[in-house]
Amino acid sequence: MRLSRIAFLFCSIVGLTGLLIQPGMAAGHKKKMMKKMAPAALVSYKISDGPAITAINKSLTGKAGDKAAGEKTMVNKKKGNCIACHVITKLKAKAAKNPKKYSQMGLIAPPLDGAASRYTEGELRMLLVNAKVAFPDTIMPGFYRADNLTRVMGKFKGKTVISAQDVENILAFLVTLK
Numbered sequence: 001m002r003l004s005r006i007a008f009l010f011c012s013i014v015g016l017t018g019l020l021i022q023p024g025m026a027a028g029h030k031k032k033m034m035k036k037m038a039p040a041a042l043v044s045y046k047i048s049d050g051p052a053i054t055a056i057n058k059s060l061t062g063k064a065g066d067k068a069a070g071e072k073t074m075v076n077k078k079k080g081n082c083i084a085c086h087v088i089t090k091l092k093a094k095a096a097k098n099p100k101k102y103s104q105m106g107l108i109a110p111p112l113d114g115a116a117s118r119y120t121e122g123e124l125r126m127l128l129v130n131a132k133v134a135f136p137d138t139i140m141p142g143f144y145r146a147d148n149l150t151r152v153m154g155k156f157k158g159k160t161v162i163s164a165q166d167v168e169n170i171l172a173f174l175v176t177l178k
């Protein structure tokens with residue numbers, strides 16, 4: 001009887017102390033996690049009407065795009081991975097020589113050959129930033145967006161697939177596809 005009372009008291013004290021300490025610790029831990037996950041602020045941009053679809057006419061970074069870097073991002077499986085869906089005939093020979101770096105070219109989206117003849121630079125930028133603004137039902141991912149997404153895995157929350165400069169670099173490559 002006495003032993004169980006002592007045990008009860010002991011547990012109550014330990015439990016209470018735990019309760020008192022925990023919220024403080026949790027808050028500290030949360031703060032640390034938030035800091036780790038804090039997304040970099042996205043560059044803001046203005047959407048306007050283009051001749052074919054909506055467009056973002058101004059560069060996101062003000063820095064010229066590097067088309068070689070853009071090509072790398074486009075074929076990178078963890079970044080653009082554009083060729084998983086799109087054929088780019090211009091890259092076929094390179095891809096055949098280096099199958100490890102270039103994934104199999106997909107046929108589930110229109111070929112990007114001649115894309116710069118169909119769209120203005122601003123329209124292509126819009127497609128890269130968030131294709132869903134121009135084509136609401138498309139399966140093409142929104143590469144430079146981090147809002148209104150569902151069930152994003154923790155480590156990717158608040159992050160865009162590619163950076164604002166990646167958008168400009170890919171664009172520098174796309175405008176060569178006439």
Ligand code: HEC
Nearest residue numbers: 074080081082085108109110115118127135138139140141
């Ligand atoms: C999951 C597949 C997928 C991926 C990955 C993808 N796209 Fe697309 N993309 C599409 C589809 C599908 C369309 C056709 C638009 C629609 O759905 O109505 C499209 C349309 C386009 C168009 C317009 C083509 C036209 O002639 O109308 C461009 C340009 C484009 N994508 C560029 C890219 C670039 C650059 C990347 C990589 C950064 C990329 N896409 C990644 C599926 C994809």
